[in-house]
Amino acid sequence: MGRPAAPPEGSTMRLSHLFGRTLREAPAEAELASHRLLLRAAMIRQLAAGIYSYLPLGWRVLRKIEGIMREEMDRIGAQELLMPVVNPAEVWQATGRYQAPSPGPALARFEDRFGHRLVLAMTHEEVVADLLRTEVLSYRQLPFLVYHIQTKFRDEPRPRGGLVRAREFIMKDAYSADVDEAGLDAAYARVYGAYLNIFRRCHLEHIVVEADTGIMGGALSHEFMVLTDVGEDTLISCEGCSYSANVERAEFGRGAVEAGEPLPLEAVPTPGAETIEAVAAFLGVPTSQTLKAVFYTTAEGELIFAVVRGDLTVNEVKLSNLLGGTTLRPATEEELRQKGIVAGYASPIGVKGVRVIADDSIQSGTNFVAGANEPGYHLKNVNYPRDFCVDVLADIALARPSDRCVQCGAPLKAVRGIEVGHLFKLGTKYSEGIGATYLDRDGVAKPLVMGSYGIGTGRLMACIIEQNHDDKGIIWPVSVAPFQVYLLSLGTNDPNVVDAAEALYQRLTKAGYEVLYDDRQGESAGVKFNDADLTGIPVRLTISRRTLQNRSVELKARWQSQVRLVADGDIEQAITETLASAPQPGAS
Numbered sequence: 001m002g003r004p005a006a007p008p009e010g011s012t013m014r015l016s017h018l019f020g021r022t023l024r025e026a027p028a029e030a031e032l033a034s035h036r037l038l039l040r041a042a043m044i045r046q047l048a049a050g051i052y053s054y055l056p057l058g059w060r061v062l063r064k065i066e067g068i069m070r071e072e073m074d075r076i077g078a079q080e081l082l083m084p085v086v087n088p089a090e091v092w093q094a095t096g097r098y099q100a101p102s103p104g105p106a107l108a109r110f111e112d113r114f115g116h117r118l119v120l121a122m123t124h125e126e127v128v129a130d131l132l133r134t135e136v137l138s139y140r141q142l143p144f145l146v147y148h149i150q151t152k153f154r155d156e157p158r159p160r161g162g163l164v165r166a167r168e169f170i171m172k173d174a175y176s177a178d179v180d181e182a183g184l185d186a187a188y189a190r191v192y193g194a195y196l197n198i199f200r201r202c203h204l205e206h207i208v209v210e211a212d213t214g215i216m217g218g219a220l221s222h223e224f225m226v227l228t229d230v231g232e233d234t235l236i237s238c239e240g241c242s243y244s245a246n247v248e249r250a251e252f253g254r255g256a257v258e259a260g261e262p263l264p265l266e267a268v269p270t271p272g273a274e275t276i277e278a279v280a281a282f283l284g285v286p287t288s289q290t291l292k293a294v295f296y297t298t299a300e301g302e303l304i305f306a307v308v309r310g311d312l313t314v315n316e317v318k319l320s321n322l323l324g325g326t327t328l329r330p331a332t333e334e335e336l337r338q339k340g341i342v343a344g345y346a347s348p349i350g351v352k353g354v355r356v357i358a359d360d361s362i363q364s365g366t367n368f369v370a371g372a373n374e375p376g377y378h379l380k381n382v383n384y385p386r387d388f389c390v391d392v393l394a395d396i397a398l399a400r401p402s403d404r405c406v407q408c409g410a411p412l413k414a415v416r417g418i419e420v421g422h423l424f425k426l427g428t429k430y431s432e433g434i435g436a437t438y439l440d441r442d443g444v445a446k447p448l449v450m451g452s453y454g455i456g457t458g459r460l461m462a463c464i465i466e467q468n469h470d471d472k473g474i475i476w477p478v479s480v481a482p483f484q485v486y487l488l489s490l491g492t493n494d495p496n497v498v499d500a501a502e503a504l505y506q507r508l509t510k511a512g513y514e515v516l517y518d519d520r521q522g523e524s525a526g527v528k529f530n531d532a533d534l535t536g537i538p539v540r541l542t543i544s545r546r547t548l549q550n551r552s553v554e555l556k557a558r559w560q561s562q563v564r565l566v567a568d569g570d571i572e573q574a575i576t577e578t579l580a581s582a583p584q585p586g587a588s
Contacts, residue, residue, distance in 0.1 A: 012509045013056075013483070015518040015531075020045075020055035022531050032230050034462035035162030037474050041535045050159025050167030057535060058461075060482035062170070065457055066149055068201045068479065069172045072194040078145040078174055083127045085151050089117035091126040095433035101299035101327035108155050120153035125426065125452055128175040129434035132448055138439050139179050142448075145187055147174035149457065163458035164418060165232065170458055176451040177431075179438065184425055184449045191453045195224055195421050198455065203477035203584065204464055206420065209235055210245040224421035224455075226463040231416035236399045240410025248317035251395060252412060253404035254309070257288045257365035263381040270378045274344030276310040279378055283369060287311040291362065291370040291382060293346040295331035298323060303331055303339055307348050307358040307390065308397055309365070315398035322357060322394055340373075347373040348388040358390040359397045420460050426450040474536030475558050478582045481514075485575060486537040488518035488528045490544040501543045504553070504571070511572055533558065539578050541571070559583055 020042035030036040038044045043058030054062055070080065089109065092098035098107070098119070108120040121127065128146065136142065149172045156167050163169070176187035192208075199206050206224050223246060225235055236250035237243065245251070273279040280287045290310030296319070297303055304323070306314045320328055333343045339353055347370050348356055362368070362384045370382040384390070401414045428447040431437070437445040461480075468475045478484065485508060489501035505517045516537060518528050532540045542554040552565040557578050566574040 012505070012515045012517065015516060016520050018042075018056060018516070020057060022534055030162065032161040032164060032462070032466065033469055034164065034465035037465055037469055037534070037536075038162055038462065041474055044162065050156055050165070052163065052166060052168075052458075057482045061461055061476070061480050062457055064480045064482075065202060065460055066172070069149065069198055069455065069457070072197045072201075073147050073172075073174060075197075076145070076190040076194050078147045078194075080148060081146050082148050083121075083124050083131075083150060085121050085153070087119050087121045087127055089119055091130050091434065092119055094435075095126055095129075095430055097126070100325065102325055103154070104327065106155050106157075108153050121150075122152050122154040123171075123452070123454070124148070124150070124173055125175070125430045125450070126434065129430040129436045129448075129450065132177050132431065132450075133434055133436040136177065136436070136438050136448065139441060142177060142179050142438060143183050143187060144177040145174065145190070147172060147453075149173075161230070161462070163462040166458060169456055172455045172457060174453040176453075177436075177448045178450075179440065179446070180449055181427075184427075184451050187451050188423060188425060188453075191423060191451070192222070195423070195453070195455065199224060199420070201479050202460065202464055203468070203479065204420070204460070205467060207235070207237070207244055207417070209237075209417075210249050221422060221424045223419045225417035226420055226466065227415055227417050228463075228466050229416055230466070231418040233417050233419055235415050235417045236401075236412050237415065238405040238408060238410050239413055241405060241408040243405050243407045245399075247399055247414070248315065250399035250412075251406045252397075252399040253406050253409065254312070254361040254364060254397070255288070255404065257286075257309070259364065259366045262366050262383045262386060265382065265387060266380040267372050267374075267377050268380055269376055270345075271376045273378070279369060280310065283378070283380070285369060289365065289368060291348065291368045293348065293371060295336060295341070295346070296328040297331045297335055299327040303335060303354050304328070305341075305346070305348065305351060305354045305356045306396060307356065307362060309359065309361040310369075312359060312361060313398040313400070314359075315396055318394075318398075319357065319396045322392060322396065342371070342373050342375055345371040345373055345375055345377065347371040347379060347382075348390070349373070349379065349382065350388075355392075356388075356390045357392045357394070357396060358384070360393055360395055361397060363393070418459065418463055418466070419456075420463050421455040422453070424452040426452050469536070472530070473534035476536040476538060478538050478579050481536065481538050483516040483537050484514040484539060484579060486516050486518065486532045486535065486540045488532060488540070488542055490525050490528070490542060492519075492521050494545060496548060497543060497545060500548055504541070504543065508572075508575075513572075513575065538582060539575055541575075557582070 022042050023040045026036035026039045042055050044052045046052055089098055110118055152171050153168050159165050159167050178184045206226050209223050234247040236245055236247050270282050273282045276287050276290050276292050287310040292308050292310045294306040294314045308314055336343050366383050367381045370379050372379045403412045431448040436448045440446050465474050489497050491497045508515050538558050540556045547553050551568050554563055555566045556563045
């Protein structure tokens with residue numbers, strides 16, 4: 001990394017004037033390494049749960065991350081704009097998200113002095129669709145790709161991990177508008193490539209997985225995930241091929257089960273056997289030869305009967321998506337009793353007034369054991385579709401480690417991760433809700449085909465630290481470090497040392513380096529060295545009586561343990577070479 005031609009604005013700072021102070025200890029509630037180090041290094045300060053101020057050091061890092069984002073988005077032809085964080089409720093009502101169970105209470109709602117209902121935007125699909133409605137008239141204007149970097153608010157019930165899951169946060173959002181799905185595919189691919197470049201330039205190791213579309217809706221989405229044991233998401237990946245997906249979406253091979261000729265139904269006593277394991281043990285059959293009954297109640301009060309093979313587990317996200325994204329909760333025994341269903345012995349046979357959704361695994365076997373809907377009894381030789389009907393037959397099962405990959409048959413494994421970016425093919429959901437149309441070549445009005453693409457900037461900053469730190473502090477990649485050089489002087493009571501440090505500070509500033517000068521009087525060498533390590537600035541330069549005697553400075557790279565003396569005339573070259581030699585982790 002070479003020197004800039006001229007020092008950028010704010011490229012130098014004296015530590016004695018820097019706003020914010022480092023901490024020897026982090027608050028006890030700071031669990032993640034990034035949270036602890038951001039607080040200790042005077043990068044952020046908490047105002048309320050999930051709400052943070054960025055202090056000057058942290059803000060410099062965030063601005064550099066945003067600069068990388070802007071360069072990569074501009075490179076693919078995206079145009080930057082800015083949309084308001086306060087939105088009228090009407091646009092969210094038009095798409096149904098204002099009144100939908102999800103996002104529900106996470107969407108912050110309020111009224112102004114005139115009684116107008118407003119929201120604090122957690123994302124901007126509605127607003128950009130409204131802009132497209134007014135600004136796009138004809139297919140000749142398309143396609144469009146716009147983005148902004150804006151504050152969002154999501155009223156998280158359990159904010160955690162500092163910037164990893166905050167309530168107020170900054171995001172880079174991009175939105176595409178095209179005439180058809182082919183155009184959306186092209187825009188999606190361009191943004192996908194830009195995101196790979198952004199994370200590479202931030203030196204962030206990551207993987208890309210298929211993901212659930214969630215409250216955003218749409219046909220397809222991908223998440224960019226940082227693998228870490230402290231991640232909130234579970235990812236399923238194949239040990240034999242490139243398949244990977246969020247556990248909420250992951251597909252998997254169900255495995256073979258016994259499939260013989262269907263036998264006649266037979267009721268058998270199973271006293272006290274109210275669980276799949278107890279029934280299987282009592283009757284001497286594998287759990288895969290049973291049918292599991294799981295009941296949910298929707299936000300609208302509808303009872304849902306989910307049926308899966310006994311060795312599998314219901315994936316509530318897949319089930320919710322099948323039901324249009326409704327919120328689900330476990331049904332109560334009283335709710336079951338009102339429908340004539342006996343808890344622990346429920347049966348899909350003869351059930352009435354309930355929507356039955358079954359996993360497609362029930363097609364792969366015969367002669368299952370299921371409840372008889374009578375206390376103390378089960379039915380043997382239950383077969384679909386001979387004995388019962390379902391309203392929907394689909395994949396509603398949860399993938400687990402050791403299940404088999406649907407693509408190559410190799411075992412799957414589970415890892416933890418943090419989402420740092422998300423891409424969505426929205427289709428026409430928002431344009432139809434808002435009324436954003438264009439006139440095609442024949443003069444016919446058609447809804448715009450949209451995509452949505454987001455990166456959480458603060459979360460990205462936190463994930464960089466999760467991957468780049470040691471027991472002494474942060475180790476910033478050069479591309480996002482708040483400064484390139486941490487200059488400190490030892491022996492500030494010696495005027496020769498003070499003058500030499502001041503002269504080098506001015507010299508490096510004039511040469512265009514970003515320098516944080518630790519000019520504090522009365523601080524020990526240990527304190528200065530500790531703060532240099534804690535803040536994670538790539539190159540540390542030290543001036544002391546000893547270095548003056550040798551007409552040199554002491555140079556240490558933050559990611560290395562060794563210290564070396566550099567002759568006064570070689571300082572600039574040594575800094576440049578050290579910055580260029582920084583570790584370059586690659587994404588998988």
